[in-house]
Structure formats: C-alpha cells, structure tokens
C-alpha cells in the first residue's frame with residue numbers, strides 16, 4: 001500500500017535530504033510524497049519524483065503537515081532538522097513533533113534514523129498503518 005510520507009529539511013540539511021531521497025528513489029516512488037516548499041522543490045529538481053509541496057516552513061509548511069498528522073493521515077515523517085541553527089518558526093517545529101507523538105507516527109529527525117525507517121518501509125514494516133487507514137472514519141484509501 002502506498003504510504004503518505006512528509007519530507008522536510010532545514011537549509012543546511014537540504015543537500016543531505018536530496019542525496020538521501022535520490023538514493024532511495026526506487027522506494028519513494030511507490031509512495032505519496034509531501035514536503036515543505038523549498039525542500040519539495042529541491043527534491044523534484046533532482047529526482048523524477050512527484051512531491052506535493054506545502055508552504056515553506058517559516059511560512060507555515062510545518063503546520064500544514066502537522067494538520068495531516070493531527071488527522072492521522074501522514075504515515076511517516078522524515079525531518080532533517082538543523083540542531084545548530086535557531087529557526088524563527090521553532091514553535092511550529094515543536095508542534096509538529098508533538099503531534100507525531102500524540103498520534104504515534106514514526107518520525108526521523110536525523111539521517112541515521114531516516115535510513116532505518118526507509119528500510120523498514122521497504123520491508124513492509126508499515127503494514128500496520130493500513131489498519132489505521134481502514135478503520136479511520138472518512139478515510140477513502
């Protein structure tokens with residue numbers, strides 16, 4: 001089953017994100033991809049993947065992705081954060097991560113965890129999310 005995956009990277013992590021998504025393009029191409037604005041553009045410029053782009057992070061993109069997490073629609077979040085740079089929208093970032101914990105959504109905030117989760121995704125370890133979608137009122141997929 002196709003999963004909904006959010007890809008987000010802070011500026012100094014964008015190259016790492018592009019390299020990561022390029023390396024796992026054969027896995028990602030089976031899923032529905034979402035991203036904050038600039039991250040999504042960078043990924044689409046470098047791969048053949050189609051990415052639904054939300055607003056840029058500082059303009060509310062994290063919150064838009066958070067809204068999908070709140071309704072339990074997002075299956076996996078890969079968020080390469082910059083731990084060494086203050087972000088103007090830090091409250092939005094914290095809110096997104098909090099909602100992942102509220103719903104129990106797998107979320108990676110660094111490349112090592114990202115690798116492990118994408119390998120798990122490829123192996124079929126996300127099958128339990130199908131049950132979430134199946135029994136969620138209003139969900140059509």
Ligand SMILES: O=C(CO)COP(=O)(O)O
Pocket residue numbers: 008009010011035036037038039040055056057058061062093
């Ligand atoms: O700031 C971000 C996430 O907090 C990322 O936003 P962009 O992908 O638009 O740069």
